[in-house]
Amino acid sequence: xxxxxxxxxxxxxxxxxxxxxxxxxxxxxxxxxxxxxxxxxxxxxxxxxxxxxxxxxxxxxxxxxxxxxxxxxxxxxxxxxxxxxxxxxxxxxxxxxxxxxxxxxxxxxxxxxxxxxxxxxxxxxxxxxxxxxxxxxxxxxxxxxxxxxxxxxxxxxxxxxxxxxxxxxxxxxxxxxxxxxxxxxxxxxxxxxxxxxxxxxxxxxxxxxxxxxxxxxxxxxxxxxxxxxxxxxxxxxxxxxxxxxxxxxxxxxxxxxxxxxxxxxxxxxxxxxxxxxxxxxxxxxxxxxxxxxxxxxxxxxxxxxxxxxxxxxxxxxxxxxxxxxxxxxxxxxxxxxxxxxxxxxxxxxxxxxxxxxxxxxxxxxxxxxxxxxxxxxxxxxxxxxxxxxxxxxxxxxxxxxxxxxxx
Numbered sequence: 001x002x003x004x005x006x007x008x009x010x011x012x013x014x015x016x017x018x019x020x021x022x023x024x025x026x027x028x029x030x031x032x033x034x035x036x037x038x039x040x041x042x043x044x045x046x047x048x049x050x051x052x053x054x055x056x057x058x059x060x061x062x063x064x065x066x067x068x069x070x071x072x073x074x075x076x077x078x079x080x081x082x083x084x085x086x087x088x089x090x091x092x093x094x095x096x097x098x099x100x101x102x103x104x105x106x107x108x109x110x111x112x113x114x115x116x117x118x119x120x121x122x123x124x125x126x127x128x129x130x131x132x133x134x135x136x137x138x139x140x141x142x143x144x145x146x147x148x149x150x151x152x153x154x155x156x157x158x159x160x161x162x163x164x165x166x167x168x169x170x171x172x173x174x175x176x177x178x179x180x181x182x183x184x185x186x187x188x189x190x191x192x193x194x195x196x197x198x199x200x201x202x203x204x205x206x207x208x209x210x211x212x213x214x215x216x217x218x219x220x221x222x223x224x225x226x227x228x229x230x231x232x233x234x235x236x237x238x239x240x241x242x243x244x245x246x247x248x249x250x251x252x253x254x255x256x257x258x259x260x261x262x263x264x265x266x267x268x269x270x271x272x273x274x275x276x277x278x279x280x281x282x283x284x285x286x287x288x289x290x291x292x293x294x295x296x297x298x299x300x301x302x303x304x305x306x307x308x309x310x311x312x313x314x315x316x317x318x319x320x321x322x323x324x325x326x327x328x329x330x331x332x333x334x335x336x337x338x339x340x341x342x343x344x345x346x347x348x349x350x351x352x353x354x355x356x357x358x359x360x361x362x363x364x365x366x367x368x369x370x371x372x373x374x375x376x377x378x379x380x381x382x383x384x385x386x387x388x389x390x391x392x393x394x395x396x397x398x399x400x401x402x403x404x405x406x407x
Contacts, residue, residue, distance in 0.1 A: 015390045021317050022383065025368045026056040028313055033371055036297040038282035039289035048290050048371050051125060055373035059380030066384035074385060078139045085136060088129035089177040092116050096181065114240065117181045128374035130178045130186045135382045138339035141167055141194055145201045146332040160204050167194065184241065185362035189346055196342035197335060248360035261287050265296035265355045276303035290371045292363060296355050310369060314348050324390050333389040340382045
């Protein structure tokens, strides 16, 4: 909720609670990266920490600038942003094709960990278009749903079906390009967000059941092929993804190979106890300790108390966003906040679930805690929209209230 602050004769409206939560997340993130210094194998911990501080600064600055712009103006440029990001994804796709065929990647688009998902700029760092297109899709699809509801007060089956086609036209092109990078994790995040939006939009339940039935069918087919025809499954999803699934189902099968990340994460959390091994502990080596597995690295240092603290901080942000969505009366704004909540919540659950072995490893980071400039900036762009639509509280704060003198 926005508080009204009166400084002398100037009125400022800002959501101090939301900003305080983001500052707390930034401090937690930097402290977590600091404690992973001894676990980082590529690069130096200091450089990652400086970059994280830099990107948080850029994020807050971007949020401040965009919060001065009316959301309606921001929404008008979302389709232009969609086209730009689609061109970026297409460029990365072409780079992957050239790399696979002739062993040469296009400029600024070299492979990292087997995937071509980033533009690498000297001195500045990397730029991941898929992180930003998640926000753009949430806004565009929210607009599509809102326009559909305005045009059809009592939609028929045909009307709802046409809505699904409109959404598919926006959704499928970027998802296909992202999947081919390959980046399955981001595709799942986008699919989950859109499913949450559709469920909350009031669309006919039969379409929700159809979507859930399709998901159940895909899972059933996957399990059938996994146990009965693994060779066919490998040809469909690639050996890399198949090994990830095997590493999840049986983490002790290949401790030095595909199961290493999950096994060391479980070992780190299991051995840390209540209070952990202390600052910058390096008892158990953890791959990607500053990105995907930062939760395990923090748990190794501070045990159950430390991991509980991170869970509580993440939960505070989720609940605050839910509060904003509940108090928002504009349907478009509410849909966008719901989409942001869905994206944030799924990413949190997926990251924490894969670290403790409940879900397969997909390379999804813990949002706003893990290292990553594109992720931070994309979320702060979303938060600027949320900050604009945050309802105004009745509370007023006076600073330097002028004194009344008697004459």
